[in-house]
Amino acid sequence: MATSLSSVIHITFLDTKTTQRRFITPSKSHRKFLVNSSKSTPDTPLTPISDNKKNSSLSDQLASLANTTLSTVPEDQPEILSKPNPTWVNPTKAKRPMLSQQKQKRSSVSYNPQLREFQQFAQRLNNCDLSNEEEFMACLEEIPTTSLSRVNVLLVLNSLRPWQKTYKFLNWIKSKDLIPMETIFYNVTMKSLRFGRQFGIIEELALQMIDNGIEMDNITYSTIISCAKKCNLFDKAVHWFEKMYKMGLMPDEVTFSVILDVYARLGKVEEVVSLFERGRATGWKPDPITFSVLGKMFGEAGDYDGIRYVLQEMKSLGVQPNLVVYNTLLEAMGKAGKPGFARSLFEEMVDSGIAPNEKTLTAVIKIYGKARWSKDALELWKRMKENGWPMDFMLYNTLLSMCADVGLLEEAETLFKDMKQSEYCKPDSWSYTAMLNIYGSEGDVVKAIKLFEEMCKLGIELNVMGCTCLIQCLGKAMEINDLVKVFNIYVDRGVKPDDRLCGCLLSIVSLSQGSKDQEKVLGCLQRANPKLVAFIQLIADEETSFETVKEEFKSIMSNAVVEVRRPFCNCLIDICRNKDLLKRAHELLYLGTLYGFYPTLHNKTQYEWCLDVRTLSVGAALTALEEWMATLAKIVKRDEALPDLLLAQTGTGAHKFAHGLNISFASHLRKLAAPFRQSEDKVGCFIATKEDLVSWVESNSPSEFVAT
């Protein structure tokens, strides 16, 4: 009797509710995924923090599962669902298997030397011009029909490419009716079609098989499903998986891992884990490929607990990770932001005797670069050279990007020179972008411009990130005429400015306050994001009401990607302060806080309140300080509770944007005559006691700087 997928999934969820799960359950990671899965995009609606709801609840996720897989309860309902109370499942009862323990065996096809005749025939067909239909058909008629057998047909089907030829040959065999059609003929043809991403034709063939009573086996289904996946037709993939159960066929481990990957790519972590655990509960021992699928999924979700779950499961089942599994898990560790665990996993891999390949090293170098671990990155680089570990183009570029991330100027220049001299790893737009990034952050205008000219001369593709690096470099050096020139070349060449580039221009607008240059930069910004320029004009007009500002602010920020929202807000505050529009600056800080751009600005414990301005621009930090002092003054005056210690943190200025923040902050503290003093053992930390604060309030009239 057929087991439907619907019932299988249903049972799985009942299991999780009614029985102890016997196998390690990453329920924590589920929850974490639900939080992480609400990745913000430019489309993310902007909601004030107070009524910020969870983007995706568990029931929402389960609802989608119900809609996709529970909707089709078949006529032959398994007994468990026909019982009056189907919500109870006896945990000790043997579980209904949901996948076959045995991988489908292939029929052995022996390729004998007597097949030379057909090899030559296939060769001739392959030499035919694809666009010349008649030539191909004429060639087909020359087939040596006397010795036509299934083995010969298979040989030809396997040798033909591209897919059009395989497909034509299958149809021809079928139409000639010389030999009974077999499953394997379809399977081989489908594989060829999958290379050409021809899902439509594959589906047509599948329906044909059903019509003609040709058995579809696990190889057929896994090919269909993986083709749908390759074509991003995930609904089709799920459809054929369900169909398989309905047809009474149990998936084997290959088909099962394919469908797990389908759900994983849809971000349906719950479903993947449920299917996986259900399979595990019926005695299935997953292989490394399945673990690789799970590892990638948890990496995409940034779910460290999930990755650890994969490692634990492998260990407890005695499955030794292979090279691909390690590569996937290392990549996943990077995405989950765990450089330390990535490092130990990498060492574990090398210790276990598996030699890293290009992908391994690319993943690890990238992680070290992003974590700014220059020591580890350099050490690994040295080991790569000593051990003669393989290098490829992507690894070269990743090393360059790493140099940009950790600030290794000379190493990058050597590497770049090596690439230019190499035969197969010539620098491309990625390599040039990395170099622009380095010169940009070094502030080396001359070298950056020289590189840009070289790119133009060599016809290297220009991209928006390179543009941003150049603009940042020229902006910091206040080379505004060159900046405008470079910007226009990029845009004229079809590069579309993105939010980061706009943020970069916006910060230069704030830096060029009061000079003629500001108009020039605004001109660039006008071309990139006219709404942003209109907003600057709006807030600069003192007549504009707060309500109008709020509305436009919301619209601007909703249209911007999440990563730039705080920088945008910082720059806008700076612009206002430069124009002496203090009230507006406070309004913008208020709005930024309201929409959650400054979640860590205030940290309170019973003993200590801390104002952390480390991610704020100078203007925003000063505005936040004023706001805080006014609030504290109010609290003192109202005689409300205060902690013993008050802290303000600006950081050390090690971050490239935070230069001078602590100096400006200290000077503003003096201007306000605020009672904070620089901490002796912590740079960038300002301290005041409750007593300091109270006596300061009593001897001052702080209302004079309270802007709102």
Add this chain to the structure above:
DNA sequence: CTAGGGTTAG
């Protein structure tokens, strides 16, 4: 690509 599944860049 010798009938099916997994891994590399802001």
